[in-house]
Amino acid sequence: MRKSLLAVATAAALVGAFAAPSADAKTFKWAFQGDAQSLDPHSLNETFTLGLLGNVYEGLIRRGPELDIQPALAERWEILEPTKWRFYLRKGVKFHNGNDFNADDVLFTAERTAAEGSDLKTRLAGVKDIIKVDDHTVDFVTETPNPILHYEWATWYMMDKEWSDANGATAPTDVTGGKENYATRNANGTGPFVVQSRETDVRTVMVPNDSWWDAANKKHNLTEVILTPISSDATRVAALLSGEIDMMYPVPVQDMKRIDADANTSVLAGPELRTIFLGMDQTRDELLYSNVKGKNPFKDVRVREAFYRAVEIEAIKKKVMRGLSTPSAIMISPFLFEHAGEFQRLDYDPDKAEALLAEAGYPDGFEVGMDCPNNRYVNDEAICQAVVAMLAKVGVKVDLLAQPKAQYFAKVLAPKLDTSFYLLGWTPGSFDSWNVLFNLIGTPDSDSGRGKFNLGGFSNAKVDALTLEVLSETDAANRNAMIRDAFTELHNDRGYIPLHQQGLAWGKRANIDLAQRADNQFMLYYVTVN
Amino acid sequence: MAAFIIRRLVQSLFVMFFVALVAFSMFRFVGDPVHQMVGIETSLEEREALRERLGLKDPVIVQFGNYIFKVATGDFGVSYQHKRPVSDMIAERLPATLELALISAVLSLVIGIPMGVYTGLNRDGFLSKLFLTVSLVGISLPTFLIGILLIFFFSVQLNILPSFGRGGVVDLGWWRTGFLTIDGWRALIMPSITLGLFQLTLIMRLVRAEMLEVLRTDYIKFARARGLTNRAVHFGHALKNTLVPVITITGLQLGSIIAFAIITETVFQWPGMGQMFLQAVQNVDIPIMAAYLMLIAFFFVVINLIVDLLYYVVDPRLRIDTGKGNGHG
Numbered sequence: 001m002r003k004s005l006l007a008v009a010t011a012a013a014l015v016g017a018f019a020a021p022s023a024d025a026k027t028f029k030w031a032f033q034g035d036a037q038s039l040d041p042h043s044l045n046e047t048f049t050l051g052l053l054g055n056v057y058e059g060l061i062r063r064g065p066e067l068d069i070q071p072a073l074a075e076r077w078e079i080l081e082p083t084k085w086r087f088y089l090r091k092g093v094k095f096h097n098g099n100d101f102n103a104d105d106v107l108f109t110a111e112r113t114a115a116e117g118s119d120l121k122t123r124l125a126g127v128k129d130i131i132k133v134d135d136h137t138v139d140f141v142t143e144t145p146n147p148i149l150h151y152e153w154a155t156w157y158m159m160d161k162e163w164s165d166a167n168g169a170t171a172p173t174d175v176t177g178g179k180e181n182y183a184t185r186n187a188n189g190t191g192p193f194v195v196q197s198r199e200t201d202v203r204t205v206m207v208p209n210d211s212w213w214d215a216a217n218k219k220h221n222l223t224e225v226i227l228t229p230i231s232s233d234a235t236r237v238a239a240l241l242s243g244e245i246d247m248m249y250p251v252p253v254q255d256m257k258r259i260d261a262d263a264n265t266s267v268l269a270g271p272e273l274r275t276i277f278l279g280m281d282q283t284r285d286e287l288l289y290s291n292v293k294g295k296n297p298f299k300d301v302r303v304r305e306a307f308y309r310a311v312e313i314e315a316i317k318k319k320v321m322r323g324l325s326t327p328s329a330i331m332i333s334p335f336l337f338e339h340a341g342e343f344q345r346l347d348y349d350p351d352k353a354e355a356l357l358a359e360a361g362y363p364d365g366f367e368v369g370m371d372c373p374n375n376r377y378v379n380d381e382a383i384c385q386a387v388v389a390m391l392a393k394v395g396v397k398v399d400l401l402a403q404p405k406a407q408y409f410a411k412v413l414a415p416k417l418d419t420s421f422y423l424l425g426w427t428p429g430s431f432d433s434w435n436v437l438f439n440l441i442g443t444p445d446s447d448s449g450r451g452k453f454n455l456g457g458f459s460n461a462k463v464d465a466l467t468l469e470v471l472s473e474t475d476a477a478n479r480n481a482m483i484r485d486a487f488t489e490l491h492n493d494r495g496y497i498p499l500h501q502q503g504l505a506w507g508k509r510a511n512i513d514l515a516q517r518a519d520n521q522f523m524l525y526y527v528t529v530n
Numbered sequence: 531m532a533a534f535i536i537r538r539l540v541q542s543l544f545v546m547f548f549v550a551l552v553a554f555s556m557f558r559f560v561g562d563p564v565h566q567m568v569g570i571e572t573s574l575e576e577r578e579a580l581r582e583r584l585g586l587k588d589p590v591i592v593q594f595g596n597y598i599f600k601v602a603t604g605d606f607g608v609s610y611q612h613k614r615p616v617s618d619m620i621a622e623r624l625p626a627t628l629e630l631a632l633i634s635a636v637l638s639l640v641i642g643i644p645m646g647v648y649t650g651l652n653r654d655g656f657l658s659k660l661f662l663t664v665s666l667v668g669i670s671l672p673t674f675l676i677g678i679l680l681i682f683f684f685s686v687q688l689n690i691l692p693s694f695g696r697g698g699v700v701d702l703g704w705w706r707t708g709f710l711t712i713d714g715w716r717a718l719i720m721p722s723i724t725l726g727l728f729q730l731t732l733i734m735r736l737v738r739a740e741m742l743e744v745l746r747t748d749y750i751k752f753a754r755a756r757g758l759t760n761r762a763v764h765f766g767h768a769l770k771n772t773l774v775p776v777i778t779i780t781g782l783q784l785g786s787i788i789a790f791a792i793i794t795e796t797v798f799q800w801p802g803m804g805q806m807f808l809q810a811v812q813n814v815d816i817p818i819m820a821a822y823l824m825l826i827a828f829f830f831v832v833i834n835l836i837v838d839l840l841y842y843v844v845d846p847r848l849r850i851d852t853g854k855g856n857g858h859g
Contacts, residue, residue, distance in 0.1 A: 045569025406561025
């Protein structure tokens with residue numbers, strides 16, 4: 001008995017050893033620090049989940065390596081009236097299961113996106129009606145003119161109506177349902193890769209889709225892709241150095257040198273779209289966490305400017321971010337707004353900061369509590385600690401509370417808004433300034449949802465008016481001018497203290513070529529293994 | 531005997547109930563799960579609605595009651611993050627953790643006991659001193675550091691062992707095992723050493739101390755006087771009498787190996803329950819946290835039960851006076 005078991009074990013081991021892939025198979029192994037939560041394309045609006053799914057599913061449009069808008073499942077589109085857009089769907093596109101892609105699938109996807117449990121409802125915000133003109137033409141009717149209707153549609157993925165109906169996946173996964181949705185672990189898109197097997201958090205295997213509509217222009221040479229999430233930073237770095245994986249991200253900033261020093265590996269670094277900034281409570285009459293009683297020092301623009309000038313951004317870039325950041329003067333990535341270059345940060349000037357504080361009535365500074373996440377952004381806690389030290393130099397004593405994101409967001413986000421001074425990061429999902437103006441800078445207003453993430457309650461009526469106009473202005477030059485005016489207002493009011501664009505750092509083996517997108521989405525169809 | 535076992539299993543239900551109660555009263559402090567479940571652009575109303583649907587707005591005691599009621603019917607809920615039944619997820623992850631824990635425990639016993647006996651018998655030997663010095667390292671270095679050092683030496687420098695994962699696994703339908711492939715065994719080496727090193731050290735030191743103690747007792751002198759061989763004295767009489775505390779400690783440690791595999795699993799990206807638990811904590815995935823804690827409590831109870839049964843096997847005295855054995859008070 002024991003012998004036969006041993007024989008089975010040996011045989012199994014031998015099979016494992018000899019089943020190694022042949023020489024010309026291009027298996028690409030990569031790791032991220034976590035895994036996509038679900039394969040359901042409508043259950044979570046989060047970069048990595050949507051980015052991974054972007055290899056399997058596709059939207060009506062897609063974004064190129066420079067984030068330029070390209071036609072995808074829609075061949076072209078036109079604006080019939082200011083509130084009516086017509087999309088011409090690509091013909092001959094097939095889902096992985098062989099079904100045709102047509103207008104019914106678009107209508108079905110729209111319905112699914114609006115259903116309970118969907119986290120992508122904003123993709124169709126302001127869309128009043130969707131009309132099927134024929135099998136390959138769809139009209140979208142909006143409430144007001146919306147020049148950026150399709151900006152976020154690169155991650156609004158089309159699903160097959162028949163497949164979803166057949167598998168009971170007509171609505172997005174809902175945790176309260178008590179049972180698993182078929183689409184959570186199975187995918188049927190039109191994209192360049194097909195999910196072959198999936199074990200959440202352990203291993204996801206994809207193979208190329210030979211009947212992809214864009215196969216003629218494909219840039220990759222992969223035959224198999226294996227994603228293994230590795231959460232520990234040190235292990236992820238070790239796996240790349242030892243050659244067990246071909247690519248991984250994010251690279252911890254302290255390990256960048258080490259990876260670059262190895263001849264077989266290198267770091268690909270670039271600016272990300274996320275802006276990191278400091279916000280201040282400008283609403284309450286008395287700060288929740290401060291020794292100043294009876295008034296709120298942050299209501300005084302001089303105090304806000306003093307804080308701004310006390311932060312030495314170059315020191316943060318050099319010491320904390322090890323060069324992996326771009327100081328910003330504006331609340332959106334310069335990549336996404338053409339007038340961004342006209343803005344300049346206030347100079348670092350601790351003497352002036354002290355003078356401003358004295359002028360505002362705080363010659364000896366004051367005490368304030370600060371909230372900071374410690375596992376959300378690149379070196380978030382270290383940035384806050386640096387800020388604390390810098391403010392101490394001008395006499396402001398900051399009491400720092402750094403917490404994991406789960407606790408941090410529960411504390412600072414609405415409805416609690418339990419903070420006086422905080423660090424936050426923001427990437428506009430639409431890659432457009434209106435998103436920033438509406439969510440971060442507009443006066444909080446629960447009816448319209450404006451200022452949902454304006455945690456400090458910065459308020460400027462002119463900015464609010466401009467934001468409303470920007471929404472429906474279709475002339476690009478006018479629109480950009482209004483956006484510039486709004487950002488100028490914010491800058492003059494010192495409403496926020498923008499810090500930097502944090503950097504992206506991907507690590508790869510020397511024989512891998514790939515394209516790094518500034519939105520941190522990793523598209524496998526740009527990968528070649530040499 | 532059967533009554534004893536049944537009594538213990540019923541006790542385990544109470545233990546699990548209390549663990550769940552304590553866990554639930556703590557969940558309020560781990561953060562808000564809703565912020566981890568939706569994207570940043572989701573509106574406040576939708577967040578509130580989701581909170582409502584998840585029952586997070588009910589008082590803790592109501593949430594706990596609902597949970598216990600569901601668990602009693604075998605429903606452990608659906609993971610907030612993965613949107614899959616928690617029982618399925620645990621069933622998938624359990625084999626990885628148990629295989630790792632088993633190999634670590636075997637390793638620590640198979641190496642720890644002989645080392646302990648040797649150092650007990652040859653107190654001043656060079657090897658004994660070496661073992662004791664090395665064991666200090668095992669007891670004083672934190673687990674994650676040992677793991678990372680092993681990875682950097684054997685994976686990055688020498689490139690002979692995999693730095694993460696389970697290697698090749700064979701799916702037996704109800705159990706994914708890494709025992710059937712060479713890859714799987716190679717992947718086991720570093721994690722099991724990392725996880726077992728502390729236990730190994732502990733067992734070695736325990737056996738050594740017990741051996742020293744027992745070797746001084748009278749019955750060992752009598753055994754020698756009877757002219758028994760060293761082998762019979764050391765292993766037949768001395769070692770056997772050191773085993774009761776060793777079994778107790780090993781049992782308790784096996785529980786903690788399973789429970790505290792969390793760190794080792796994270797360092798080696800070992801797809802077990804511990805790693806799943808840690809991610810659940812970060813994401814405030816309450817159903818997974820609750821189920822995991824209850825499962826671990828259950829393991830501890832069962833392991834203690836097995837330990838108690840083993841006493842009967844190794845210690846004949848317990849077998850003789852089971853009837854009046856409760857008289858000690």
